[in-house]
Amino acid sequence: MAWTRKVLRVNLTEGTCMPEPLNMDWAMQYLGQRGLATKYLMEEMDPNVDPLSPENKMIMATGPLTGTNASTGGRYSVITKGPLTGAIACSNSGGFIGAEIKMAGWDMIIFEGKSPKPVYLFLENDKPTLVDASFIWGQSVWEADKKLRQKHQDPLIRIATIGRSAEQGCLFAGVINDLHRAAGRSGVGTVMASKNLKAVVVRGTKGVANIKDPKEFMAATRKGKQVLHDNAVTGAGLPQYGTQVLMNVINEIGAMPTRNWREVQFEGASKISGEAMHEPRASDNKPNLVTNAACFGCTIACGRISTIDKDHYTIVNKPEYWGASGGLEYEAAWALGSDTGVDDLDALTYANFLCNEDGMDPISFGATVAAAMDLYEEGVITKEHTGGLELKFGSAEALTTLAELTAKGEGFGKDIGLGSRRLCEKYGRPELSMTVKGQEFPAYDARGIQGIGLAYATSNRGACHLRGYTIASEVMGIPHKTDPLETEGKPELVKAFQDATAVVDSAGICVFTTFAWTLDDIQPQIEAACEGDWSMEKLVTMGERIWNLEREFNLKAGLSKKDDTLPPRLLNEPAKTGPAQGKTNELAVMLPEYYKLRGWNPEGVPTDETRQRLGLA
């Protein structure tokens, strides 16, 4: 269905659930999901609120293509003010719950206030109920999921829940749906915990409706699926090797951040790569990878389902981890592996399982462990701080022990739960935090790939690859190859990727389609599904409008030009090896041009003319 035109407003303080019509004027300007939910936040909430106060709102939002038969049309996002960053947070997830919310008849659910006691929302089509969650509070995601299924006795319910890390105040806790899909970044799960909201349980049976031109929509989505099928990346590469195929690529080009970004190439990369996940283990002759997996409506199926070697020290006496579960994606494998210097594939898979089990963002978790290891190697943190744990780079035991502790908010895991910026500030070495706006970097070194440095610095939700994935062009040549070491043309590239991604997210489909699709493939699907004019020109302008609206949120929240920067390590310490040897990131060259292209003044504030052009005045 396109829009259901219904919003569920849940006031957790009052314990009320009220339906209301979707604001269609706003939908025509912001489409859905990321864009539309940000508009609701801007209109309803002061961006200055404490992210963990009842005054913050949290929106679970679908897009008009969510729940349809458009390929990858299963995405939803959690939009709120992020406690890790103090900026707009929008964490996007696949799996099945997004489509289920839509099929229950809702475009979005707005949570406001704070429940006096732990509750969960049970949403069965038109019937929302807030239910006492005392029997699952204090439980992991996996345990809560099991108990909710036992209680409701419906195998078709879909569940999004927080784990113990969120309840314990870990600032990078996410919301996990379908056991191992995550709205993972920026601490959106911590916001959910602050509202005493443990889970959202949904059953929707209303199916698809409200498509503007069903026949045309079928034709457009069928054509789109053919493009994905025929493309070597989306039709073959991603299903077979997943995102983890990048491990060797990025290492080879010398842009693999290693040991908290001290180095740009990791000697152990091949041991933790997508190819290594296919290699039979010595103990049982089975590979780490069991199968690939798809989210709702997806015809790519990049997901990884993995097992850990039963003889591995992490699980030898823990049969509960012997089964298959969500395996390593590239970003997680990098953060847990290269960034900490750990090359033990089973240890990384175990840490990844724990991140899913207790709802931690594996990027931020791994990167914060890497920062802690840097502090330890510098002599700033000692065994006295860590409870006797030796935090040397490369220690798989340190990594997996910290995953166990952080998941439960125990011991030094409490410090890890602060995230890299607050951890490094606490111990007096803020420059060792590899973050932008308080959010940990993903897996591409900005000394070896210049454009992604600008994308990190300007990302509205803090360091992020999914707000402007210039890696597609700078490394993979999609849609055209650009030189990763050059800065020329990168501001245009970053802006184009940022605006286009805002459209893709707001439609409710997966950004991975853009390895094969351009907006030319997506526009006919939106046009056929949604009432109104959805020309290419309108979509491009809308992407820019969404980006600027997020910027306005951040400006009102107190962020400014000073936050559009990179850590000194990337700006002043040259890469030691590889093609980028001797290079730093040249952000100062790119940023002024980027501001100009955006129609912002030299302080990074949209000009009146830009605001008027985009309808933001």
Next chain:
Amino acid sequence: MQITLKLYASLSDYLPASAYRNQLVLEVPDTATPQSVLLKHNVPLEMAHLVLINGSYIAPEQRGSHLLQANDVLAVWPPVAGG
């Protein structure tokens, strides 16, 4: 002269059994180019999407003329992406 050849993802099928972790050291003539090495290993050129020498990208039009140097690392992928 010797070079290192690395073939990744689905191209690893074209590596001889002696390769370990997607790579092997090769003896090649001084006239060797990325294209000649790939053809010798029966790699379909249309599948050689990302071709790197010592980590630097070699454009399609240079793959038949760029002369390899001793100890070069030639790494090749089919179309791949992630994120």
